[in-house]
Amino acid sequence: MWSSLALSQDAFLDPEQAFRLEASRSADNDVRLTWRIADGYYLYRDRITAQRLPQATPIALQTPPGESKNDPNFGVMEIYHTQAQALTKLAPAGEGTLRITWQGCADAGLCYPPQTRDIAVNRLPVTDTPTTVPEESAADLDVNSDLNILRALGDNSLWWNLAVFLALGVGLAFTPCVLPMLPIVSSLVVGANASPRRGFVLSLVFVFPMAGTYAAMGVAAAMAGASLQATLQTPYMLGGLGVVFVALAFAMFGYYSLQLPAALRDRLDRAGRPQRGGTLIGAAAMGTVSALLVGPCMTAPLAGTLLYIADSGDTVRGAAILFALGIGMGLPMLAVGALGPRLLPRPGPWMERVKAVFGFLLLGTAVLMVERIVPPPTTLLLWSGLAIAIASALAVWSWQVRSRAAYQALLASISIPTMAWGLVMLVGAAAGQADPTRPLAFLAERGQATSSPTVESDRFVTLDSPQALHDALTRARAAGRPAVLDFSAQWCVSCKKMEREVYPLPEVQAALSSADLIRFDLSQSTPDQLALLRRLRVPGPPSVLFFAADGLERRQHRVTGEFDASTLLTRYHLALETP
Template sequence: MNLRRPRLALTALFVFLLASLSASAQIQEIGDGGPGPVKGQHITAEMVSLAPSVSPGGTVQVGLVLTMEEHWHVYWMNAGDSGQPPKVIWTLPSGITAGPMQFPIPQRLPLGPLMDFGYEDLVTFPMDISVASSAKPGPVHLDAKINWLVCREVCIPGKAHLGLTLNVAQNSPAGQPVGALGQALKLIPKPLPAGMSTAITAGRTDIILTLKGGSKETDAEFYPYDQDQILNAPDQDVVPTADGVSVRLKRAAELTALPLTIRGVLKFSDDEAYEIVAPVKAGEVAFAGTPAKNASAASGVTAIGAIGLAFLGGIILNLMPCVFPVLFLKGLALVQSSGEERKRLRSHGMVYTLGILVSFWVIVGVLLALRAGGSQAGWGFQLQSPVFIALLASGLFLFALSLAGQFDVGLSMTSVGGDLAKKQGYTGSFFTGVLATIVATPCTAPLMGAAIGFALAQPAGITFAVFTALGLGLAVPYLVLSFQPAWTRILPRPGAWMEVLKQLTAVPLFATVIWLAWVYGQLFSAQPGEAADHIARLLCCFLVLAIAGWALGRWPLNWRSTVAAVVLCVVAIAIPLTTPKPLVLKAVPYSQAALDEARAAGHPVFIDFTAAWCLSCQVNEKLVLHASDVESELTSHNFVVMRADWTAYDPEITKQLASINRSGVPTYVIYPAKGNADVLPELLTKSVVLDAIQRDSK
């Protein structure tokens, strides 16, 4: 059995052991070289032809027909998570050649955590038999050895000896596409028609396949020709576009480097599929997922119902931990200003509401623009962007520091200037609404899911109506209090408790920041080491922001401290947004076997004994080992660079360290192709490493 994912090892091993018990120690071959049919375990095999004869220089189609018992299956050319496709090995007379086996449109075959690609009930695999023009007339026998794997909960290998006798004769009539073979020929995936095109954008976790130039499709499945490019088991989300379809696939962890193209079959129905070869572009694409109109139809959601659900969901959204601190501070401001003129309070409520609505309309505009361009996005699509998450997390962290009492700028995040927020000017109220919308995007309140899912699959007018209702729901608590200031009597009176409670509201904001940092790391989850580096850069950003907040709190109302804090904030934001320089020279994991193999091939070897918890190791790597001139020298002298990661205890690495009289990291060793180990100092400089490279590469 072919297995391609470690996480499926236990299941596949269990299936394989059951298969071993079910099959005999040696597979018995069935058939005597004739066309059959022949009966094996849970399967019947037969060889058929469209015509009994073929002309010299002509071609005839033959086919392998496999009929399975109920619930048993065989496999497509890419079997999926496990399995192997049938194979035919021909023994043919001189002048006769056989083309490759052709595979009809497959289907998805789930089995526990596995997803296989294959066929149930009956399948025919066509093949072309070509006869040379010099072939002599008369009967010829086509001998075929067949191998297959037929599976249910267990898998049973089988093999057969089949064959066909054809007559080579002048002016032989062409065969008619009838029977199982004729039907199979109609089910072979076709080349993509002229005027249609495909493109693929591959991100860290998702691969978006877009077909353009065809009619609007409502269903599609993608089957890759090559293994270890996508995760087979997850559902493939499908969204129709105006002239085609977009399909979201989950990127396989094994796909560390993107290929130039991805090849496969795009299936629209059991009898319509196309072969595609799509160029791959790296990038993150927002995507809504499976269109909600099908789900909404099943649940009975209507436009009016979606608007009502959105309004109620917006009200509940105020209680979410990422939104409540903002609303709470506006509530405090309302209590303190309850004696103001009623008209002015109403105006503040209207401006706050306008800020929320404008923000929601901007989001809807972006969603509709993406949809018009063939991509899709859902609520919170901004969280698919590492830049947005870094900015949002940094802003919330700085806001939480202010609430916790480190410094006091009021609601400066929501205004163009700090004094506007302090005075609760209209600009402050408007941008408070903007902030409430921004911090609401990571949250989904009850009732929102069905409404938003429905809205994203509807025409633009309904989409705007649903999102407007959601914004109004978010704004209505404060809006109602601003119109009925007498209701503020139910709120506690101003006092010292307000400062304590304001500080407590920093807790859910800090919790939201922790969650956003986790989401930030998940965007890089396809490369675990890279994910840890990105999270560390974001944490460094928070550290610098904390220093900026300390400066504002230490010297309040001082323009020098304000300038210093602004500079520190810019530096802080730049840390996670600056893309690290890609490594020119990739290190391979250390093993004694790899070391011996490299030296036997005549390569000098540089071993970096390191660990994630070793600070000196990280400094040496960043400043010296990854310097462009050091990498260039290692490359030009054909060094094999190995990384002996001692983050977790490894007895093989420990043994190797002991062999050079070392017991810890950092340790750097050069093994010349011939000669003894050259141990470098723990603290490296570029000159030390460059001299050692020259010395040990001679």
């Protein structure tokens, strides 16, 4: 027995042979660490750490993304085969000692204890090798890839990044997460009867605090190592925001007036004599609150920036980039504030109706808030009630302008179909449906079921524990099947859109028929779930990971943020073709 045990131990390399560490520095005192990894062995990405001695001060390391491995010891982890690299920037003179720690395992099952080496920086050889950490692949740059965003942040100047992220923000302004803020800005301007100049100023004061709050939340979440959404997705937070928007809506309907206490208002009047047309303090406060609307929405630009901040520790650069992203999202709001008053006729009795329109838009914003925490049929019921209320208001206005036939006909032409659709959604909600655009889908599905077999609309297995995910990926690997891992949550608006508009498509179902489909539910955001996100470096939902038949994720093809069917299938096929 002892001889067989000795033979088994001799089959494995010593850790110094399995993982050979080389170190060098550049003329700018950037230290590069390279591990040459023997065949059949791998290093854990999150076990590579650095400290500056003698105080044992932690130092940020830049490391490239690794392969995702369903490890029997630690669950799903990122690992490196063949070679691993890390880069750290030292200042100013490059003196002192670094303590480097790492840990790896053998594919055959042996795991080594953590290894440590102390490196005297001033004794390292100076090389001219560019001090950048390469990625695993040169994937084409696009806004659905957090890796490409991360690479761009590290490889380009701050001014280039600011310009690019400003443009990306403009694009994000038209996504479902940001669009609800347009009626908020409009209600500020219209409710204040503001002039075009005053409307622009109010919008500007709204946008800058919104962008600043957005940047601050992003930096705080990245440095805390937790999902940005987890901070904001509690039912109390979302329900509270819903109540706020309902209160604002009823103020627009004229039931009451929201204003500061008289004593404080008089003091502000004496101090600043604010102009007519709405207060700057109110606009700034609404901008800050509205940033909470954007926070729960994960996009590839946001994901890549959070990864950059977490990797580099450069919070100033990261905050500036997130601020530019927020300003980009706010540019359409500035246009609404400046041009909105120009597009409207002179103030008059009609203004009360316009304010009511924005009140209904604010009610829609409230529904968008609470739909993340209530059952889907309840959400459809809320949309139904809102549509019926809008149709009723239009009918009343139509009667009020009966002396003007053209206006009456226009209002009636909008009111009748709106009422009809509201009643249809009411029927759909009673039948347990969830999609406001297809409230009677159950009738079509029932008819198809009696006429011909259909492709199963949702083959995803929903899990919510890392251990269950570990077991599911293990089964897929044992069966030699690829796996698609979709991170989702009840409070993720974009996730609901993907589940409704992308995954049920016949071409998507057909292409994914050979894969195990796994949906990991992050609705509760438990400590174990957040630890899994940190290990996999997933900023939050929606994110889709592709595991080949060998059980390893093809990291460079990961999708973050909203996507269409073409993007999903292209990444999936590339993942299967990547060795």
